[in-house]
Amino acid sequence: MRFRRLLIFALTLLAAQELAATPSMALGYRPKYPANFTHFDYTDPAAPKGGRLVLPAIGGYDTLNPYTLKGDKEAGIGAMTVESLMVQSEDEPFSAYPLIARDIALAPDKLSVTFRLDPRARFSNGKPVTAADVVFSFDTLTRDPSATPGYRFYYGDVARAVAVDAQTVRFDFKRPNAELHLIVAQLPIFSRDWIPKGKTLADVSMTPPIGTGPYKLSSYALGRQSEFARRTDYWAQKLPSRRGMYNFDRIVYRYYKDETARLEAFKAGEFDLSAENVAKQWARGYQGDKFDDGRIVKKTLPHGAASGMQGFVFNLRNPLFADRRVREALTLAFDFEWLNRQLFYGQYKRSGSYFSNSEMAAQGWPSEEELAILEPVRAKLDPEVFGLAVEPPVSDSRYGVRENLKRARSLLMSAGWRYQDGRLVDKLGQPFRFEFLSYSRTYERIVAQWQKQLAKLGVELAVRVVDPAIFQRRMNDFAYDTTVVVYGASQSPGNEQQTFHGCQAAKTPGSSNWAGLCDPGIEAILPRFQRFENRQQLVSAARALDRVLRAGRYVVPNWHIPYHRAAWWDRFGQPATLPRYYDVTNWAIQTWWAKPGN
Secondary structure: OHHHHHHHHHHHHHHHHHHHOEOOEEOOOOOOOOOOOOOOOOOOOOOOOOOEEEEEEEOOOOEOOOOEOOOOEOOOHHHHHOEEOEEEOOOOOOEEEEOOEEEEEEOOOOOEEEEEEOOOOEOOOOOEOOHHHHHHHHHHHHHOOOEOOHHHHHOOOEEEEEEEEOOEEEEEEOOOOOOHHHHHOOOEEOOOOOOOOOOOHHHHOOOOOOOOOOEEEEEEEOOOEEEEEEOOOOOOOOOOOOOOOOOOOEEEEEEEOOHHHHHHHHHOOOOOEEEOOOHHHHHHHOOOHHHHOOOEEEEEEEOOOOOEEEEEEEOOOOHHHOOHHHHHHHHHOOOHHHHHHHOOOOOOEEOOOOOEOOOOOOOOOOOHHHHHHHHHHHHHOOHHHHOOOOOOOOOEOOOEOHHHHHHHHHHHHHOOOEEEOOEEEOOOOOEOEEEEEEOOOHHHHHHHHHHHHHHHOOOEEEEEEOOHHHHHHHHHOOOOOEEEEEEOOOOOOOOHHHHHHOHHHHOOOOOOOOOOOOOHHHHHHHHHHOOOOOHHHHHHHHHHHHHHHHHHOOEEEOEEOOEEEEEEEOOEEOOOOOOOOOOHHHHHHHHOEEOOOO
16 A cells, blocks of 8 residues: 555656646746747748858967867857757846757755656767767766866766666755756756766867767868868757758858958958957948948947956965955055046946846946845945945046055055065065956057056056967966956856856856965855745845955956947848847857848
8 A cells, every 4th residue: 555655646747847838947937938949039930041241360279179168169060060959039137948959857855856858869970869968068068077077067966867768857956046957957958978987078179079060070181171061860950949040051150360451351342241350440441442332231239138247366376465455455456447538439338246147237326135145144245245345446537546556555555565676575575566467459459548547556567468269278277467357247147156256166167266265255145046936036046146256356347338249241131130148159050041142
């Protein structure tokens, strides 16, 4: 009798899980698209197939493996040849729709998630996708020592992946995590055939992954060019989440050593689309007959994406930056207002938040919800956290950064620094000297102004520009004093905050904890990004973390713009509706098509 009751209970539980399966799921809200949707609103299901799109990339590459820690990655392989279990729409904060997995079921206790695979899913070698391939992909990315460590952090709360049967896979969690089921849905899936038994990711650095994506790598010239051919046998081309997408027969990447060479190549017609990040080039470089007569289209494209934080990060692994007063002083010497007038043509807004251009950004005094998060760890936080949200310093339009430099000098004196022979020195007489590392000469003229103001404080800043490959190695090894980084912000921040700011990431080479940040107050707040019941709780957690990070002065805040700057040769069609959260290059790859005759 007892066995019979247990069996009935088990069957009831399985039935409940089966009933919980749904073709889409969103984080804290109802998905926009119903189960019977035919295509995303920002695509055109009637888009024709054919033609070619040529894109630029900076630097070079020496590996065809997008998942290894070592090596400079080829630009397109990961996005165009490998797909995830489900796909995220680009007009919602965080919603997942069917792709390799046809549905998703979150356990009632939120300690596991189950996916049933689409039996039509095929790898580029023609073999079907099985649960064993999904388990292999997860285990490889999270356990292979040669894999980029970000995957271990991102999926850190996943205990194991289990092949329930050939078409069903379950992920068991170590603890409840509000977004983990949707994060798992983003897992890239590749075939077990890609990596020979007994080998690692490092052993297949020049073997492209076997994925389910719409393209295959057709040819390449190492470090100079790569070309992808559309798969005519692409299994998902009629799925609603893929209809009207990936329309080009060929996509080509051409590599350029610097931004100036890239722009001149674009105007010469060597590639088709330029997403511009340099204000001076946008203001002065995109001019001439080809723009005037319409052969090249130049546009600013609005978007609703969070801008995150771009800034000059202080590497706390260097004792020079251990004192918050020192970091604040160096920040006061950065004259954004002058740069925006003189170099940026007034195009930018200052980034005051790690969640700029988003509802996640802290403003004014802490709300009751934020205080409920901050008060339990008050003893571990700077008192400034409980005041008005810290804003970047502003220079006077008439006197420039003079008053800020006075404040900076006082801060440096209080931190134990003194002047000797016109230089700022410590108690042992060692000068205050550090280096700014970059792979692009674009930042030389920007940092030059900061360099000039720091010199007035007796601080020596050297600027070193290195080859992109050397730059990446030094970033992986945290071998820098300061450099420019971007703390990317999604519409639903989550596990990536651990990789940005967590103690374990600070000790892991190749992680995104560029500041080397390991703070007990922050460490106490980070779990809030895994444990929330609704979107408002997530917003409050982000705002609370934002206050703490801003008070710490771990970066010199840079700037952002609430639109994309792009130009393209007028030989392409585009859907009538823009996505809301998108990258220009991916938008073109996914939804554009070649006009007849091109």
